[in-house]
Amino acid sequence: MHTIRFTVLALACFATSYAFAHHSFAAEFLGDQTRTIEGTVTEVWFKNPHVRYYIEVTNEDGDQESWDVRTGSPTLLVRRGWTQDTIREGDKIKVTGFLGRDGRKLLSVINIVLPDGTVLGQEGY
Amino acid sequence: MRFLLLTLALAMGQAIANPALEGEWMLQIDATGAPLSGLLQLERDGEEWRAFVEGGPAPVTVDENTVVVDIDSRDLRGFVFIIRLKGELQDDRLQGTFTIHSDAQIRMAPSTWSASRYEKIPRSSEPDPVDISGIWTPAPGIDIRKYSMDLTPAAEEWHAGYLMHYDQPNVRCISPGITAMVAWGGYPFEILDSAGRLTFLYEVDSEVRRIFLDGREAPEFYPGSGMGFSTGRWEGRDLVIQTSHLEPNVRDFRGEPVSENARLEEIYSLSDDGQTLSAVITLYDPDNYKRPPIRRRAWTRNPDTDIYPYECDPDSFFRQMYNEGKLEMYFERSRRRN
Numbered sequence: 001m002h003t004i005r006f007t008v009l010a011l012a013c014f015a016t017s018y019a020f021a022h023h024s025f026a027a028e029f030l031g032d033q034t035r036t037i038e039g040t041v042t043e044v045w046f047k048n049p050h051v052r053y054y055i056e057v058t059n060e061d062g063d064q065e066s067w068d069v070r071t072g073s074p075t076l077l078v079r080r081g082w083t084q085d086t087i088r089e090g091d092k093i094k095v096t097g098f099l100g101r102d103g104r105k106l107l108s109v110i111n112i113v114l115p116d117g118t119v120l121g122q123e124g125y
Numbered sequence: 126m127r128f129l130l131l132t133l134a135l136a137m138g139q140a141i142a143n144p145a146l147e148g149e150w151m152l153q154i155d156a157t158g159a160p161l162s163g164l165l166q167l168e169r170d171g172e173e174w175r176a177f178v179e180g181g182p183a184p185v186t187v188d189e190n191t192v193v194v195d196i197d198s199r200d201l202r203g204f205v206f207i208i209r210l211k212g213e214l215q216d217d218r219l220q221g222t223f224t225i226h227s228d229a230q231i232r233m234a235p236s237t238w239s240a241s242r243y244e245k246i247p248r249s250s251e252p253d254p255v256d257i258s259g260i261w262t263p264a265p266g267i268d269i270r271k272y273s274m275d276l277t278p279a280a281e282e283w284h285a286g287y288l289m290h291y292d293q294p295n296v297r298c299i300s301p302g303i304t305a306m307v308a309w310g311g312y313p314f315e316i317l318d319s320a321g322r323l324t325f326l327y328e329v330d331s332e333v334r335r336i337f338l339d340g341r342e343a344p345e346f347y348p349g350s351g352m353g354f355s356t357g358r359w360e361g362r363d364l365v366i367q368t369s370h371l372e373p374n375v376r377d378f379r380g381e382p383v384s385e386n387a388r389l390e391e392i393y394s395l396s397d398d399g400q401t402l403s404a405v406i407t408l409y410d411p412d413n414y415k416r417p418p419i420r421r422r423a424w425t426r427n428p429d430t431d432i433y434p435y436e437c438d439p440d441s442f443f444r445q446m447y448n449e450g451k452l453e454m455y456f457e458r459s460r461r462r463n
Contacts, residue, residue: 022309022329023296024203024378027289031204031229048437075433
């Protein structure tokens with residue numbers, strides 16, 4: 001497991017430039033506003049054109065809200081060792097990402113901290 | 126005569142533009158990592174100067190030997206920025222520095238640029254095929270990614286109603302079309318060489334193209350598609366591909382249209398060491414563009430890479446539309462996608 005996680009970490013640190021190479025990230029996300037959320041993964045959707053994780057988050061008012069967290073295409077992620085099993089339903093994770101436009105609960109991943117402290121990075125530039 | 130006019134104007138204390146600036150120039154922008162290249166056209170209409178880069182308009186000011194050109198470009202994420210070239214004509218060569226201007230954080234750093242007179246290099250009519258078979262991965266740089274083009278009034282009208290993201294075909298797993306896809310980075314592609322044809326297998330969207338080299342024409346009633354119908358011929362060591370029978374689509378992230386009457390020309394060149402494949406890609410679509418848009422790409426030979434399958438499911442697109450209450454809006458716009 002450690003080997004897999006190390007591979008994920010090491011490979012995620014480079015060659016991430018093309019995560020958004022095939023559609024406009026700028027159309028959906030703010031490139032200058034980021035946010036960090038912590039919560040429980042309720043759904044994993046590991047398919048092209050984009051991977052999606054739904055995260056259940058408790059907000060400042062104590063209410064539950066669902067965030068739609070996006071990464072690049074799995075075809076590119078799996079080359080870096082980031083597979084369908086890297087993040088699973090029920091995992092408690094911390095996600096930092098670019099905010100969706102128009103106040104939507106949408107994040108484009110910059111990095112994800114897994115339960116064991118491993119950091120998965122995705123620069124997205 | 127030009128020299129006399131310029132000398133006369135300077136003697137009268139008036140700064141006028143040096144007419145020698147007019148013409149076609151081959152740009153080299155010394156971007157971080159890898160240089161960018163493109164065609165710069167400087168034109169004069171009376172006292173008014175116009176500039177076009179890769180076929181798209183670029184605001185320009187000219188003062189004696191100094192030229193300032195603003196090129197709108199985009200990064201891989203789709204954020205638009207301006208490359209502001211400022212330079213001077215010296216010894217029939219343009220050179221200077223550039224700065225970057227954008228509300229978004231852009232990784233391209235200010236540096237230098239130059240331009241020499243563009244001279245079309247004649248290609249041999251004698252075919253001298255080279256081996257371009259194998260797997261190719263995108264190389265950085267080269268393409269300026271000029272964002273806006275010189276649209277016809279009809280294209281301007283259509284584009285005014287374009288909704289970025291919601292109207293982009295490939296976010297819902299529809300072919301992005303060869304015009305957009307051939308210029309994208311990120312994914313490898315493979316070329317298979319067999320008798321009378323080349324086959325291009327793209328990883329992204331698992332697209333397939335057959336490039337017929339045997340002189341055939343498209344069958345009658347051949348349907349339009351994202352990849353179209355392609356024929357090729359070798360001119361010396363260069364492969365020239367012409368593609369027709371395209372489905373209406375968009376050219377790039379901005380959403381400028383590509384019509385069913387468009388023709389795409391790609392000219393592929395292999396480096397002497399056989400390790401770099403480069404292409405100049407020109408879209409001829411007079412329904413939508415007053416000047417043909419140009420893109421440039423390069424790939425590196427990479428036999429250690431595999432082409433992965435690319436299964437695509439539009440669920441993430443429609444789920445988001447559903448969650449945001451926009452499905453009705455999406456279907457009301459179906460006519461635009463027909």
